[in-house]
Amino acid sequence: MAGSTLVLKDLHVSIEDKEILKGVNLEIKPGEFHAIMGPNGAGKSTLASAIMGHPAFEVTEGSVTLDGQDVLEMEVDERAQAGLFLAMQYPSEIPGVTNADFIRSSINAQRGEGNEIPLMQYIKKLDKTMEYLEMDLNMAQRYVNEGFSGGEKKRNEILQLMMLEPSIAILDEIDSGLDIDALKVVAKGINSMRSENFSCLMITHYQRLLNYITPDYVHVMMNGRIVKSGGPELAKRLEAEGYEWIKEELGIKDEAELNA
Amino acid sequence: MTTDTQHSLDKSYIESYSKANNEPEWFTSFRLAALEKMDTLEMPKPDKTKIDRWNFTSFKQHTVENKAYDSIDALPEEVKALLDLEGEVKNLYVQLNQTPGLLTVSEKLKEQGVIFTDIFTAVKDHPELVQKYFMTEAVKVDEHKLAAFHAALVNGGAFLYVPKNIQVEEPIQAVFVHDNADAPLINHVLIVADTNSSVTYVENYLSLNVEAEGVANIIAEVIANDGANVKFGAVDTLASGITTYVNRRGYTERDARLEWSLGLMNDGDTISENITNLYGDGSIGDTKTVVAGTGKQTENFTTAVINHGKRSEGFILKHGIAKESSTIIFNGIGKIEHGASGANAQQESRALMLSERARADANPILLIDEDDVQAGHAASVGRVDPMQLYYLQSRGIPKDEAERLIIHGFLAPVVTQLPIEGVKKQLTEVIERKIR
Ligand SMILES: Nc1ncnc2c1ncn2[C@@H]1O[C@H](COP(=O)(O)OP(=O)(O)OP(=O)(O)O)[C@@H](O)[C@H]1O
Ligand SMILES: [Mg+2]
Secondary structure, three states: OOOOOEEEEEEEEEEOOEEEEEEEEEEEOOOOEEEEEOOOOOOHHHHHHHHHOOOOEEEEEEEEEEOOEEHHHOOHHHHHHOOEEEEOOOOOOEEEEEHHHHHHHHHHHHHOOOOOOOHHHHHHHHHHHHHHOOOOHHHHHOEEOOOOOHHHHHHHHHHHHHHHOOOEEEEEOOOOOOOHHHHHHHHHHHHHOOEOOEEEEEEOOOHHHHHHOOOOEEEEEEOOEEEEEEOHHHHHHHHHHOOHHHHHHHOOOOHHHHHO | OOOOOOOOOOHHHHHHHHHHOOOOHHHHHHHHHHHHHHOOOOOOOOOOOOOOOOOOOOOOOOOOOOOOOOOHHHOOHHHHOOOOOOOOOOOEEEEEOOEEEEEEOOHHHHHOOOEEEEHHHHHHHOHHHHHHHOOOOOOOOOOOHHHHHHHHHOOEEEEEEEOOOOEOOOOEEEEEEEOOOOOOEEEEEEEEEOOOOEEEEEEEEEEOOOOOEEEEEEEEEEEEOOOOEEEEEEEEEOOOEEEEEEEEEEEEOOOOEEEEEEEEOOOOOEEEEEEEEEOOOOOEEEEEEEEEEOOOOEEEEEEEEEEOOOOOEEEEEEEEEEOOOOEEEEEEEEEEOOOOOOOEEEEEEEEEEOOOOOEEEEEEEEEEOOOOOEEEEEEEEEOOOHHHHHHHHOOOOOHHHHHHHHHHHHOHHHHOOOOOHHHHHHHHHHHHHHHO
């Protein structure tokens, strides 16, 4: 795979008739790492969900394309097959389905019938990746995310990322709930994916993730729009000063005031 | 409901059948007493299902003769698939309609004094055990019409006795094959695990003739004496034309443990009752049931654990799916009797409806007559969780396949408990066939 380009143009997204995203523009080229920061409720997860095709969100305007293909026309699984991956802020639990079976089904769904991954090859890769992520190998036989701690769920998302090798990954708060050691391990996993064929959109609240994974671009999202973009230094300033200065600079009012 | 095909059910028929079957006198009398009660007894009343138009009792012919199987090789492929043929098949009973078709019991089991045989051999050879427990402790003859009908007309089954302090390591397997629609399966399994013994038993009810119409009336009684440990697994796959009444009943003495793993996969209308009476202090009953309704069938599953003993613990887990225009009803009852201090009654019932016309209902009931206890229930009826689907699809798994995985996972609690690979595989395949 030669990497992919994801382009969002004037994306508007609603949930239950409430507009959350109000025109988002973004382009992610092969090999690029982008970070999105922004206050709670700004619409970051909504953006990630809309790109992946979460059933509750409705795109009312704008476009999402992957290498020119219309992503919004695709089913969720087709989006994954086209190379998109979303590490979710709150991954689902699937009782009765083992992690190992789930990941194998995912890989095979993407490889297509008749081209399934040989079992031994799969097991080797799974073991190796779990070891790399310092995961207990028993997690493979546990049911998907069931009874996993917050941190274990996040690690499990990165395990899937590494096993599935998508061309574009969106990581929604992959750092939340991780202790320092776990954060390092997860960052190591993500960094191991770095190449000109892989790009990444990281949603985070904290600079500390970006200390381990240096982004090429940092965007600030507020009230459903990307209001400012810059390099890694922008994240550092946000960490130090918060969001007030951006609001002042851009004359943005709080949601409460807007609705008043 | 009577039809012109009704076999005449009277005293003289039962006397002659019992005689032809070489039954001892006590058993003939037992049958006749049951017959007498039959007319005065009411039908069982499964909560939320009307069964007055169902046929549970009329049939053309009471028994059919079949040839026994010469060897394991001669068994039908469908039966062989249930056996773990790689290892040596050690303890197996196969019954074809009413005929004991094949019985193998390992030397070790015989040396240990374990008895495993067809029910009528047991009636003849082990009256001291059978007479003591056959519909006396667990199921009572006069509970309702179908229990009395069963006692009067039982025409097949198996008996398992494990003596004191004996641990049976290999699972014991029974396969009840039904392929003749004319004769009803009135089958009785009696398991007695004596003090401090342990055993695992797995049974299959299997229709080889999917077109067959008829009646099945099945009772299994499990008696776990002090400190005994019994695991009971079952997979039922009777055909869509068979109307089934199945009653699996347990009775535990002090510190005994009884675990049920039931894959109730009949294609026809079914009334299932699974009750565990925890008589002994400190005894434990654990019931896991999975069901799948398809086509037009109506199924009613009552699961109850009744805590009589102090510190006794009962757990009920029921998961079911309803597809097409099927109806499944879950009645879950946790009952704690007065005096059962320190008892625990927990239940979880969940049903998924997979189509617009399917109906599912879960009724959790807690009846508590003691203060110092713990009890809880969770029940839900719904559809496949869209968030779970989304999650699986976001990894590239197409929607149909994602739904399949979720349902297999949902019905996994019983599959994972079955100790025989062949039966485990069969249940997985039946689930697969039903959800496709
Ligand atoms: N299912 C929903 N129903 C109603 N409103 C929703 C739903 N999901 C999200 N929202 C609303 O959309 C807005 C944006 O939420 P979103 O989860 O995208 O924010 P976020 O930027 O990811 O916030 P956080 O940093 O707290 O994760 C919020 O006001 C939220 O309440
Ligand atoms: Mg969020």
